[in-house]
Amino acid sequence: MMTPTRPQSITIERAAGVMIITWLDGHRSEFSLAWLRAHCPCATCREERREAVLAADPLRLTASPPPSTEVVDAEFVGNYAIRLTWGDGHIAGIYPFSALRMSCPCVQCNPDGAPPLIVD
Ligand SMILES: [Zn+2]
Ligand SMILES: [Zn+2]
Incomplete structure (x- = not known):
């Protein structure tokens, strides 16, 4: 068993639109809030992304206002996850x-760009 990945601290800089996680091993990951929202791992968003890919209909994508990329609240879920309120x-x-x-966007972790947070 691998040691669970745990953050030492999490800072959400709303003005800059980023969430910064400093991990227990000292590594620092900086996620853009827009990227986090675009990769929302909930069942509804995953389903919507699947349908958008299947439909490939640009009108459908612009019909509703874009989802908020502003975080208004954040809380720990047990010791394994964070829940974001948009x-x-x-x-x-x-x-x-x-x-x-695993999706840390730094070049050290992912030289070819960050992989999707959750594979849809
Ligand atoms: Zn969602
Ligand atoms: Zn990294």
Whole structure:
């Protein structure tokens, strides 16, 4: 068993639109809030992304206002994840730390760009 990936601290800088996680091993990951919202791991958003890909209909994508990328609240879920509350009231997304660490956008972790948080 691997030691669970745990953050030492999490800072959400709303003005800059980023969430910064400092991990217990000292590594630092900086996620853009827009990216986190685009990769919301909840069942509803995953389903919507699947349908958008299947429909490939640009009108459908612009018909509703874009989802909020503003975080109004954040809380720990047990010791394995963080739940983000977005400005439009969406609260279903629970972001596991292990997935966040694997999707760290720094060049050291992912030289070819961050992989999707959750494979849809
Ligand atoms: Zn969602
Ligand atoms: Zn990294």
